Amino acid sequence: MRDIIELASIGLVSGLVIGLAALAVTLVFGIARFANAATGDTMTLGAYAALIGTAWTGSFLAGGALGIAAGAATGLLAYHFVFKKLEQRSSVASLLASIGVGFVIRAVLGLVFGHGQQVFQLPMVRPFRIYDIRVQPNDLKIAAAAIVTLVVVFLILHATPIGRRMRAVADDPMLAKVSGIAPKRVMIALWALAGGVSAVAGVLLGMKTVVSPEMGWEMLLPAFAAAVLGGIGHPVGAVVAGILLGVAQEVVSPLVGFTYKIALTYAVLLGVLLFRPRGLFGRNEGVR
């Protein structure tokens, strides 16, 4: 039992990171209406920017802030130079272009930083125990950072005028247009927000693991899976699904074998889609 609780808590932390990445995917999907494959590489970029920031200032928080700024800037640049031009076209065009954007980001990172691994120098601390459950201080930090980010994002979405407009566009683009919401401002807010969230996910992933040009790309699949599982375009769903997948992976994979850990994600995904074709929280949309 103790093992399972520990595994679940491990999964929870991984799940929060996946959930953040999925949140970035789902925000873009809900409003710009395509699956953004550049999300993973935006994460990587955020992690590298945070590394630089930390090295410059010596402060991890300042580094993280630079990471977020870099992620947001990347989102805006990608919107301005690529996705804005594809707005009137099918979602597949944007999806394919986003793969291209991801490749370009990865190429630049590879050229600038090389392919070797880099790490965030976190203090390594031994765990403390609560009811005989091991709790790792670094996990707590990562989880806290993820939760703070989530709270901020949801505050932006629900308590600011631009956030409400974003949600309105997500709910019904036609309606939003009729009621006079300037889509351009919404799009700018969206891309800055999604880029920033990706960067946070990247920094947290980098703290847990190592930073390399491919790290974000490798996390893209789980992030997509979580976004779909949660019901694409549904922010709460993305986060919940990310946690669900993270926990399921850790708790179940000792039983089915660790080599099938990643496959578990898809098993869960397919299983849910069989019964809820639009994901856990997805609305049954009508004729599109």
Add this chain to the structure above:
Amino acid sequence: MEAYLVAIAIVTGIYVLLALGLNLQYGLTGIINFGHVGFFCVGAYTAAILSQHGVSLFITLPASAALAALAAWPLGLVSLRLRDDYFAIVSLGFSEVVRLIVTSERWLTNGVQGIPGIPRMFADLSGMSQASAVLGLLLVLNLVAIFAMRRMVSSPFGRMIEAIRDNEEAVKALGKDPARFKLRVLMLGSALAGVGGAVYAHYIGFIAPEQFIPLITFQIWMAIIMGGVGRVSGALVGTIILMVFMEGSRFLRDVLPFISEVEMASVRIGIVGLALILFTIHRPQGLMGDYTRK
């Protein structure tokens, strides 16, 4: 030099098979299949495992096609009714699951060690004549595929899949079930990928799970996007550009020695990315034009 060119031509031929399959699925029917490499993998392993037991080439090729199509069947049945972009992600996951299965099930696939010593095709020939024979076989396979596809496109079946690509809901409104057609198309395209996988296995002679990563799928996508979706000529031209680009960058190295290999890898992926972006924005119909019939 000739043998090298033939080698590239052979790999190109294999990729064209894959591109034709994807073109049928995406270009003609609108199925966003991001798991193409999974069926390539199934085909390659089918051929490798069968030929280890002494089964001849004339059986391994069709068997690979059949098994790849069969692998597509449950995937299509379960997920083709999902939204397009959901299917894209589920199929991507499917190809990863295929890779994990061949990695993990050592009793069948020899796991991560891979399967070495897969018999070559036309083994009684040697050198150039063997390579030319392989190329000839690929040419025949591709011609058969193209011929069959042309036949299909001009049939009521072809008309229907293009209708599905243009508007799936409207097809439903006419009382026809799009999923039925999409399932067949998914299986057919997968069969082509399977044949490609079989030829690949026999040609390279060694397969291991790490050869079947999603990057292959995206390369094929790039080929059909550049060449022009919905057109046989597009699949062909796009694949050739892809191969010339990937192989050409080797020679670029000889000319530009100041770019290190590590940087070259980044440059290569960067150019692929830029090409994807520029083509989707400025030349969405690809080099050979889009799928407007005529």
Add this chain to the structure above:
Amino acid sequence: MTVTRRQTLAGLAGALSLPAFSGVSFAQAGGTFRIGALNPVTGAGSPYGSGMQKMILAAVEAVNAAGGAAGRKLEVFAEDTQTQPQAAVLAAKKLIEVNKVQAVLGTWASGVSLAVMPLTNEAGAILMNTSGAPALSVAPANAKGLGYRFQATNDRFGRAFAEIAVKEGFKRAATMAFNNASGIGNTEGFRKAWEAKGNKVVESVVYEPNQASYRGELQKVLAAKPDVIVTGSYLADTTIILREWFQTGENTKWIIPGWAANPELVKAVGNEVAEGLFSVDSVSNEQAPSFKVYDEAYRKAMNQGGLSNVYAAMTWDMVITLALAMEAAGPNADVAAINAKIREVANPEGTKVYSFAEGKEALKKGKINYEGASSVLDFDQFGDVTPDFGVSIVSKGTIERKYVVKI
């Protein structure tokens, strides 16, 4: 704005004409022997590939500076395998067919070597690899005896691990392996040797790479209460696993292959975490003068100590060995004649030599035995070497060699 087909085609044609002429520029150069440097510059082998390639170039420079081998200069054509068999096959084809190389040096990862070997065999070229898979030793892969392995097989690594575990008095060993041929090869080799000594492996886990966490895997292993964990792993996953392990509060010992447990790792995890790790490597023959020469070249090229990349020492030796064999075979010898001399210049009975220039001189007087930078380089009937294994322990952030194990 849309670009017309004509414009696009014209642009592409322009871009492609560039490589077209490059083939010509390498036509016909008399009196040279062409070798291909086929290294994992990108992909999983990228931490080593650049160094491997540069050491081939550096060694060739040394050979040419000493007047070439049997009157011939060496010329290098470098290619990236991308650590992928398919890319490697095309690269090898290009090296063999376009650049007309007669030896291919430095393939890494068993999958790559296994895929390239049929091509070199067919072309009658020598293939010198740094891969671990046992299949490379025997037919069909090495049917023509043109393959040489400068790296210990995975089995030998496993045996060395077991020797060390016994010597250190461990009783309850567990294993963790990266899910690929090398990772599993190491831990399986260990299991065989360990069980042959009457011990038991208390738990073994195989993991997929590129995950956000390996804690589930760790927990399973730690639950069996091992006193030592033996890994077949790479740098990135080892970094993550060790950091996570430390934060579980357990005090297990680790035996890790040298390509993962290197200064990079210590830097990444920090001194406290790394304290007491066992790093096992085929001994780069570092007491030997040959290693010193190599080390100097490596520092110059990579700005790092030569110990940080055992494979680079191997590729260095490949060039020297090949050049010495050429020298021994005499002017204008063909590949078969050169191949016949490789064991002769590298194996015992003969004056020990440590560099090409030295060997060239000594060959005038009689038989030589090249003692390499990577190992003493004695090839058995399969073309495999049995290097000694160095056991290093990390202490206060430095990796210190404690002793050497012979198997």
Add this chain to the structure above:
Amino acid sequence: MTLRIRGMTKAYGGLRVVDDVSFEVSSTAVTGIIGPNGAGKSTLFSLVTGFLDGDAGSVSFADKDLSRASPMARARAGMVRTFQVPREFTHLTVRENLLTAAPNQSGEGLLDVFLRPGRIRQEEERIRAEADAMIAFLKLDRVADSPAGGLSGGQKKLVELGRALMTGARLILLDEPFAGVNPVLIETISDRVRELNARGIGFLIIEHDLAALTKLASVLHVMDRGRLIASGAPSVVLSDPQVRDAYLGGAAA
């Protein structure tokens, strides 16, 4: 043949978009549904044709219960819809658009495509003749071989009508056939509907253009905020004060 709708209900969140709607449509008549924007007309269409799952209610056509049937099955039962925004197959020609709709084509099976080309050719000739007749009837001759994506809005509506007819439908549900269509084409469409109705094909039409609709329909149903508020002959319904208030008042605002 009659379409029977009973207790049809659909809610999004707390909002009942279609609220307990029941009525019958005869396949010998032209029936209209009117109502202000957001009254739930299009949603009702989707519910009836199976493109949306309702929360409650039943649908039957020609005494066959279709409440759980797929959109395809409902269409095959003889009840075919068009869309508010035309959904032509953009890359197919007008003729090909019509050809896709013909039911029971053996050429839609892959085996037959390769094994029985002769039979398919015969079938194609027959369907093609049918489609050409339809093209002439709908006055689409000039654009028969152009891709449908390039047509005007009204022509697209005609193509959709033609496709529905090619299926052999007994009852055709038109979603705003006159929206964005020029007056000349509105006349054409109206004429064709009348003529087809005379040949025994029923129509259920959602329309904003009251004038055009009242000239066509013999029965009108009025919806407001998800509910059916009036039914009957156009003259009677339009003079109903509740209707005037909900619909005409709403439209004027």
